[in-house]
């Protein structure tokens with residue numbers, strides 16, 4: 001709290017009033033602090049791949065390029081790092097769009113069960129690891145108003161995480177439940193889990209439980225922060241449940257009105 005004081009003084013010199021203006025600066029300071037931290041995080045995240053690339057490029061120009069084994073391997077590293085930087089910058093652009101005042105989503109009516117099944121199918125077709133999928137989905141339509149591109153991005157990110165952190169032979173469970181006024185969508189894995197104290201932090205920008213490890217897995221630390229913004233823009237909530245060593249469930253809700261669905265159909 002900051003106070004601005006003005007003394008009201010008469011020409012005669014007598015003080016006959018005092019005006020105190022109190023400003024709540026804590027909120028503003030918090031925002032400034034967050035912004036500084038954000039810029040510092042972004043710089044750090046960009047510097048890491050850049051310095052890695054510099055060392056590999058140096059090694060290449062000092063002769064590694066002529067080595068049959070090292071040449072392609074080092075080029076592969078620089079390419080991976082470039083791709084990670086592109087992902088990072090794209091994520092940052094997404095977040096900056098969402099931070100702007102006139103951020104809008106383009107919702108259309110979609111049968112969420114069909115929409116969700118399509119995304120799961122795509123992962124099932126292309127998965128490289130031994131992970132089994134279990135779908136606990138209603139066998140009737142559930143029409144909700146969503147921005148398909150944005151929600152595809154959200155769900156892609158959650159499923160990619162579930163796959164990344166799953167053990168070989170693990171199971172990923174997809175579920176949709178209907179509640180009063182909303183549906184609850186959940187994706188559960190049997191992976192490493194998230195320590196109890198970090199469960200809410202994973203939705204913060206750049207937060208990663210294990211920096212080195214997730215960087216190796218190609219993450220930017222922005223996926224769930226973007227998901228939170230996008231679900232919020234749809235009028236829903238997103239949260240996590242997890243037991244370390246046992247698994248993680250990411251859940252989100254979307255507004256749903258079965259009566260409106262009847263009108264509409």
Ligand code: ADP
Pocket residue numbers: 157161162165189191192193194202207208209210214218219220221222223224225248
């Ligand atoms: P990243 O790009 O690092 O995956 P996210 O925002 O998607 O960023 O996730 C933030 C962090 O939350 C991850 O780095 C990881 O530590 C943790 N996390 C997310 N999903 C899972 C999961 N299914 N199992 C375990 N940890 C997870």
